[in-house]
Amino acid sequence: MKDQIKWEKDLKPGISRARAENKPILLFFHNPN
Amino acid sequence: MDAVTYPNPTVIEFIQKYMVPVQVSYNSQPLATDFNIRWTPTLITLDSDGREHHRTVGFLSPQELVPSQMLGMAKCHFDLERFDEAVSILEKLLAEYPKSDSTPEAIYLRGVSRYKKTGDAKPLKEAYVQLQKDYPASEWTKRASPYKLL
Numbered sequence: 001m002k003d004q005i006k007w008e009k010d011l012k013p014g015i016s017r018a019r020a021e022n023k024p025i026l027l028f029f030h031n032p033n
Numbered sequence: 034m035d036a037v038t039y040p041n042p043t044v045i046e047f048i049q050k051y052m053v054p055v056q057v058s059y060n061s062q063p064l065a066t067d068f069n070i071r072w073t074p075t076l077i078t079l080d081s082d083g084r085e086h087h088r089t090v091g092f093l094s095p096q097e098l099v100p101s102q103m104l105g106m107a108k109c110h111f112d113l114e115r116f117d118e119a120v121s122i123l124e125k126l127l128a129e130y131p132k133s134d135s136t137p138e139a140i141y142l143r144g145v146s147r148y149k150k151t152g153d154a155k156p157l158k159e160a161y162v163q164l165q166k167d168y169p170a171s172e173w174t175k176r177a178s179p180y181k182l183l
Contacts, residue, residue, distance in 0.1 A: 003042065003045050004039070004040065004045065005039050005044075005045055005048050005049065005054050006049065006054070007054050007055065007056035008053065008054065008055045008056070009055075009056065009057070010055070010057065011055055011057070011064055011083060014053050014054075014055035015081065015082065015083045017053045018053040018079075018080075018081035019081045019082070021053065022081060023051060023052055023053050023081065024051075024052055024053070024078055024079060024080055024081065024086075024105065024106050024109050025052065025053045025054075025055055025078070025079040025080070025081070025083070026048060026052045026053070026054045026055065026076060026077075026078060026102060026105075027055045027057070027064075027068070027076070027077040027078075027079055028034075028054065028055065028056045028057070028074065028075075028076050029057060029058070029059045029061075029064075029065070029068070029070045029073055029074065029075040029076075029077075030034065030035065030056060030057075030058065030059065030073050030074050031058070031059050031073045031074075032058055
């Protein structure tokens with residue numbers, strides 16, 4: 001399978017992961033249509 | 034962005050290594066209201082507590098997304114008064130992406146970060162001199178113009 005970005009789908013799990021990994025967050029708002 | 038930028042191997046490697054990526058729809062609530070989203074794509078760099086430090090609106094190519102996010106990471110450190118970490122990321126940005134759209138602001142912020150760290154005004158003037166030489170038309174050169182008097 002081709003490499004791809006493993007996006008979180010909500011900010012709360014993103015913050016939990018960011019704190020655990022001591023990383024900043026890239027929050028991407030897009031139009032899926 | 035989904036078709037061009039995010040499949041790029043350099044972008045994938047950078048984001049997976051240095052950031053936690055979160056993708057949501059422009060109308061996802063309460064986030065769309067909390068972050069005042071009016072257009073897409075909107076990319077926001079947050080610290081690990083969810084506070085905003087950097088935002089871009091509109092398409093970014095693979096060659097621009099990485100330096101833009103490096104600038105966002107540096108702003109996180111700067112805002113939290115971690116000036117050594119900010120300078121370190123900005124030096125990397127300037128070395129790896131010397132021609133990016135984020136570069137003039139990075140030169141400016143590096144000068145300010147060095148000043149905030151040491152209290153020595155010399156880095157501010159150095160930032161202006163470099164901006165005037167390499168990016169005379171940049172808005173960041175105008176913003177740094179008072180430092181020529183230092």
